[in-house]
Amino acid sequence: MSERNNILGRIREALKVSAPLPGLHGDTASAHRSTESPASHAREWLPSVGASSEEQVALFAKNAADLKADFQLFASRDELIIALIKLRDTEKWSRVASHGGGLTNFANKALGLPVTLTDHGYNVQEMEQCDAGITECDALIAQTGGVVVTSRSAGGRALSVLPPHHVVIAQRGQLVSDLPTAFANLQSKYAPDFPSMISFITGPSRTGDIERILVLGAHGPKKLTILCF
Amino acid sequence: MSSNVSDFKTRATEKAGDLRHRSVIRTALRSYEIVRDKRKAAFQSWESARQAAAETKWEAVNHLDKHLEALTAKLEARGTKVHWASTGAQAREIIAQILRDKKARSIIKSKAMTSEEIHLNDALEKEGFTVVESDLGEFIVQLRHEPPYHIVFPSMHLTRGEIKDLFLKELGDAPSDSPEELTMVARRVMRQKYITADVGFTGANFAIAETGMISITENEGNARITAALPKTMITLMGIEKVLPRFSDLALFLPMLATAGAGQPMTCYNTMYSGPRQPGEVDGPEEWHVVLLDNRRTELLADAEQRDALHCIRCGACLNVCPIFRNVGGHTYGTTYSGPVGAVITPHLRGLQEWKHLSNASSLCGACTEACPVKIDLHHHLLQNRRNASASQPSFFEKLAYQVFGIVANEPAFWSLAKKIGWLTQPLQRAIKGSALDPAKAWTKTRDLPPQPRESFKDWWSNRK
Structure with a gap:
């Protein structure tokens, strides 16, 4: 407790002298400050996203491809399931990890493989041996080509990073235009009782630590597949 | 103390003439500039975004007491234990005590420059704990027993051949010098270490006062796994990392990715608001957040240079600095190198001992131009020069100007x-x-x- 008071005391002492406003090289005379949050117009400065939902789907697909994620859009859930089974066969999956949910239950049943479900606790070694982790998500973001998962809606913290292939099952209605919308939605959906982990996943795990050359699957999944209908 | 200066000069002379080093750094940073400029151009207005980011950080840092209290209250309400450390020694002792209490042996770490700042690994290893860096670049420099070369790209000074030889010697495993295969060696080594580690350790990129969260930015997924599997999690963060609002991240996350590595978004941006909560299936049972001052309040007290605490550690100013590119990261002999390191190190570690870094600048202003939060870096280098000579004038310099x-x-x-x-x-x-x-x-x-x-x-x- 005493260090807390010491640090806060030093901060208050330091802040008695006010600092020049940013970007003005110490010139405070021309400073104009409004009461709204400086970042509240972020939408107008971030990369543009297009107005229609078709444009945003196309943007998501383009961004996901740039990130080397595999995004597939289907007309119906049945078509999605056919693609998922094809994935199972080409990659020769023998076991998957997943969690209970409206979309995942259907997918796991159709796969017909042994499933490590995380809902009531799980064995970490067993999950590590799984060929894929199949989860739902909170949102797809057109602006970045990424997905949002949380510890509550996507089977915990480890499921989306431990298996070598992360498969997201999503619905088209989950696509949002940009990052400010994604943050606003999370806040209205969860606040004040947030899931203990919220993760913005933008492409499969990667590193450039050796000669700045891109390698996928540094520690997290080597592949990210987003199946959407 | 003047050995800092002579060491700097010796290393700078050696590195500036090292053709291999020059070519490795030039190659790495050339591609950085190309992709970064492409990403900046994708913004509708990068300049407006910079100004808003600077104003948001200004608001955060100039009401730091209020934001830290809000952050702490929110974190504690969800079962997180918050610790306060005025010095590096206190932070090391707090962390070591948690490890002793938990009877921990092995710690898996994701990248944290604050832990480099307080030399945490050395202290923990001396007490007999096993510490493993999980970020690939950090793992490589840990195997070499050297500090990170760059705050974002720790191993950018090494070639694939050198890393292959290192893996062969230290791990007995390196099938070839392909970056892909070498990365997979590290992946295999690390997998079991995550599962068996007693404690997971992370740094922090941002903290959110409004919602009581710590946000961690990474590409590899190592921090995600570190924060998922071990039973105890420890996070060390500098007190200046706090942002007022959750929605501020919508601006800062893409800006950090763009300025830092020319990415639209870093691969994983994860907000943690507590240990495992009721109804959740995994995550640590205990989460300790250690707030570190370590003379940040001294920098805060210098109103003129207070904006140096706005730094989000993206490394952009290092990447564009002609001095950094010529002398390299290790030459500085500091945790934070490049222009921002030259600005803050004299505040964090002593003006007279580190004033020479302010002269390692051509004052070209490339750093100020590159900074996503508009820190007035090259003016601060000038101010450090002024302050250093005012507090301890050089006799000959004074004499020379008087005669002139x-x-x-x-x-x-x-x-x-x-x-x-x-x-x-x-x-x-x-x-x-x-x-x-x-x-x-x-x-x-x-x-x-x-x-x-x-x-x-x-x-x-x-x-x-």
């Missing part, structure tokens, strides 16, 4: 000096750069232009 002031103010002296200059310049050329030359540090690598026979003043009065 007298001569320059008196036309008779000035004209005499011109004539003497005419006579002494050939003499100076004879001893140029040698031990006899009082200005040898400057003249060794520089030529003075010959003094013209006729001065401008003479020419002016003789014209017609």
Whole structure:
């Protein structure tokens, strides 16, 4: 407790002298400050996203491809399931990890493989041996080509990073235009009782630590597949 | 203490002449600039975003007490234990005590520059704990027993061949020098370490006062796994990392990714608001957040340079700095190198001992231009020079300027000096750069232009 008071005391002492406003090289005379949050117009400065939902789907697909994620859009859930089974066969999956949910239950049943479900606790070694982790998500973001998962809606913290292939099952209605919308939605959906982990996943795990050359699957999944209908 | 200066000079001279080093760094940073400029151009207005980011950080840092109290209250309400450390020694002791209480043996770490700042690994290893860095670049430099070369790209000074040899020697495993295969070696080594580690350790990129969260940015997924599997999690963060609102991240996350590595978004941006909560299936049972001052409040007290605490550690100023590119990261001998390191290190570790870093600058302003939160970096380098000479003036420099002031103010002296200059310049050329030359540090690598026979003043009065 005493260090807390010491640090806060030093901060208050330091802040008695006010600092020049940013970007003005110490010139405070021309400073104009409004009461709204400086970042509240972020939408107008971030990369543009297009107005229609078709444009945003196309943007998501383009961004996901740039990130080397595999995004597939289907007309119906049945078509999605056919693609998922094809994935199972080409990659020769023998076991998957997943969690209970409206979309995942259907997918796991159709796969017909042994499933490590995380809902009531799980064995970490067993999950590590799984060929894929199949989860739902909170949102797809057109602006970045990424997905949002949380510890509550996507089977915990480890499921989306431990298996070598992360498969997201999503619905088209989950696509949002940009990052400010994604943050606003999370806040209205969860606040004040947030899931203990919220993760913005933008492409499969990667590193450039050796000669700045891109390698996928540094520690997290080597592949990210987003199946959407 | 002057050994800091002579060490810097020795290493800088050596690195600047090292052709291999120059080519490795040039290659790495050339591609950075290309992709970063492409990502910046994708913004509708990068400049407006910078100004808003600077104003948001200004608001955060200038009400730091209020935001830290809000952050702490929110974190504690969800079962997180918050610790406060005024010094590096206190932070090390807090962390070691948690490990002793938990009877922990092994710690898996994701990248944290604050832990480099307080030399945490050395302290924990001395107490017998096993510490493994999980970020690939950090793992590589840990195997080499050296500090990170760069705050974002720790191993950018090494070639794939060197990393292959290192893996062969230390791990007995390196199938080839392909970056892909070497990365997979590290992946295999690390997998079991995550599962068996007693404690997971992380840094922090941002903290959110409004919602009580710590946000961690990474590409590899190692921090995600570190925060998922071990039963105890420890996060060390500098007190300046706090942002007011959750929605501020919508601006800061893409800006950090763009400025830092030319990415639209870093692969994983994860907000943690507590240990495992009721109804959740995994995550640590205990989460300790250690808030570190370590003389940040001294920088805060310098209102003129307070904006240096806005730094989001993206590394953009290092990447564009002509000095960093020539002398390299290790030459600085500091945790934070490059322009921002030269600005903050004198505050964090002593002005007189580290003032020389402020002179390792051409004042070109490339750093200020690159900074996503508009820190006035090159002006701060000038201010550090001013403050250093005001608090401990150099006798010879003072004398030289006094003499110059007298001569320059008196036309008779000035004209005499011109004539003497005419006579002494050939003499100076004879001893140029040698031990006899009082200005040898400057003249060794520089030529003075010959003094013209006729001065401008003479020419002016003789014209017609």
